[in-house]
Amino acid sequence: MDSPAALAAENTRLTAAIGQLKFRDPALARRLAETIGRVTAEIGRSPVSVMHVCGSHEQAIARFGLRATFPKDLNVIMGPGCPVCITDMPEVDEGVALARQGLVVASYGDMLKVPGTRRSLADAQAEGARVEVVYSAAQAVELARRLPREQVVFFATGFETTAVATAAVLIADPPENFSVLSAHKYIPPVMEIVAEMPETRVEGFLAAGHAATITGWGIFEGFVERHGIPVVVAGFEPLDILAGLARLVELVRDRTPRIVNMFPRCVTKRGNLRAQEQLWRVFRPLGGRWRGIAHVPNGNLRLREEWAHRDARRRFPIDLTLLWDEEPAALAQECICGDIMSGIASPSDCSLFGKECVPDTPVGACMVSSEGTCKIWHQYGGLPDLRGAL
Amino acid sequence: MCLGVPGRVISVREGFALVDFWGVSREVCLDIVDEPVAPGDYILNHVGFAIRRIPPEDIGETLALYETLLAESPNGDLMAADVRGEIAGTGDRDG
Numbered sequence: 026m027d028s029p030a031a032l033a034a035e036n037t038r039l040t041a042a043i044g045q046l047k048f049r050d051p052a053l054a055r056r057l058a059e060t061i062g063r064v065t066a067e068i069g070r071s072p073v074s075v076m077h078v079c080g081s082h083e084q085a086i087a088r089f090g091l092r093a094t095f096p097k098d099l100n101v102i103m104g105p106g107c108p109v110c111i112t113d114m115p116e117v118d119e120g121v122a123l124a125r126q127g128l129v130v131a132s133y134g135d136m137l138k139v140p141g142t143r144r145s146l147a148d149a150q151a152e153g154a155r156v157e158v159v160y161s162a163a164q165a166v167e168l169a170r171r172l173p174r175e176q177v178v179f180f181a182t183g184f185e186t187t188a189v190a191t192a193a194v195l196i197a198d199p200p201e202n203f204s205v206l207s208a209h210k211y212i213p214p215v216m217e218i219v220a221e222m223p224e225t226r227v228e229g230f231l232a233a234g235h236a237a238t239i240t241g242w243g244i245f246e247g248f249v250e251r252h253g254i255p256v257v258v259a260g261f262e263p264l265d266i267l268a269g270l271a272r273l274v275e276l277v278r279d280r281t282p283r284i285v286n287m288f289p290r291c292v293t294k295r296g297n298l299r300a301q302e303q304l305w306r307v308f309r310p311l312g313g314r315w316r317g318i319a320h321v322p323n324g325n326l327r328l329r330e331e332w333a334h335r336d337a338r339r340r341f342p343i344d345l346t347l348l349w350d351e352e353p354a355a356l357a358q359e360c361i362c363g364d365i366m367s368g369i370a371s372p373s374d375c376s377l378f379g380k381e382c383v384p385d386t387p388v389g390a391c392m393v394s395s396e397g398t399c400k401i402w403h404q405y406g407g408l409p410d411l412r413g414a415l
Numbered sequence: 416m417c418l419g420v421p422g423r424v425i426s427v428r429e430g431f432a433l434v435d436f437w438g439v440s441r442e443v444c445l446d447i448v449d450e451p452v453a454p455g456d457y458i459l460n461h462v463g464f465a466i467r468r469i470p471p472e473d474i475g476e477t478l479a480l481y482e483t484l485l486a487e488s489p490n491g492d493l494m495a496a497d498v499r500g501e502i503a504g505t506g507d508r509d510g
Contacts, residue, residue, distance in 0.1 A: 049479060081494070084418075084494040084497070085494065088494045133462075160500075160504045161463030163463050163464075183462075186466065187461070189466070190444075190447070190464045197446065238467050260480075261480055262479060290477060291473075291477075297447065297448070297467065300449065303446070303447065395494075395496065400493065405493070
């Protein structure tokens, strides 16, 4: 990278990439991309790996082709930022079992195709079980009101941003026949796990703007102190992401682990206290497995004791033995979703990607959700081919 | 999905706001948002709940991404589809 010829080539590459990609402010995009390139070179190690933990960040990076502007020595990895993808098979199995036991199970649309050990919710639906797609927790409550003779279980997935909505509908006193099967996950604890994975060697985190809207950026202070890894909170506009990455590589270069909020138009230090109060009134963090990753201490959000009368796990017997007596699907054993979500592998490293595993017939959870790395790469391509522009 | 969608408040009634999202109006719950919300304000909606009142000076910057996505995305574009799903409240997206 240091020779004049290499610098000129890099310059040509960047000019082509910025010209091809549509930015609101191409001059600013170019300055930011140049900063990222220069600072990454100054770090002098290869690769420099940074991680974001948000499906919407990966969508924006892929959709706007931002990887074409990154220097080759910078590895921007998507971590466990897809709530559907990290919902563990036994959690899906619980939803499937309840549906097969004759209860009405309501869930967000993307959950239906997520594979359980043997069946997905869509499979259970095809076999006659009652599975309903809802857009919000409030719609699941409406469903319970419309079906007073049925038991309606809201299979609640998503990170803290979405868990707040589940908490709010419980606090608003839903009808007696409404319960929650919580598979909600809490992001900060999994960052601790991934930061310690020796294979990943993450040197900085890009934190998701809208989740931090709820929790506030102050929540990352302890993490930065414990791990000596910088965190930058970034928005979702292509320029927001480039600006966030530029600041992040500067913090890596300067060995100044701290938290920087690059998304002040949405995120404050304290976050939304009213939302936090409701979240923690209803949920408590509990350790549990995230699909393909690890046991994450405090990574699951479960209903508190006071909400036992709303907790599907405590209200109804859930019999999983029938599901677990059958062998899991053979192809699923080859799936490397876990390695992809830990940042150890890319979708293109998977033998199933784009062959046996495609959006219509997904093998792994990462191909199911619009926020899964595999589905995003399958639609947009991980690294856009700009050779024609050079 | 952690990408909320901004909209303009038309009216407010008993804990709910009627919100306009690029011509589509829907009710959004105000139980979570931590500031009073009035007609004319912009809020950030996530799965039917307002999670933030957007400060007036930040509205233009906030809308820019969505304007781009809605104006320039072909059918089937994942990110635009998620935004459209959130606007329509169809449930065709995840949590």
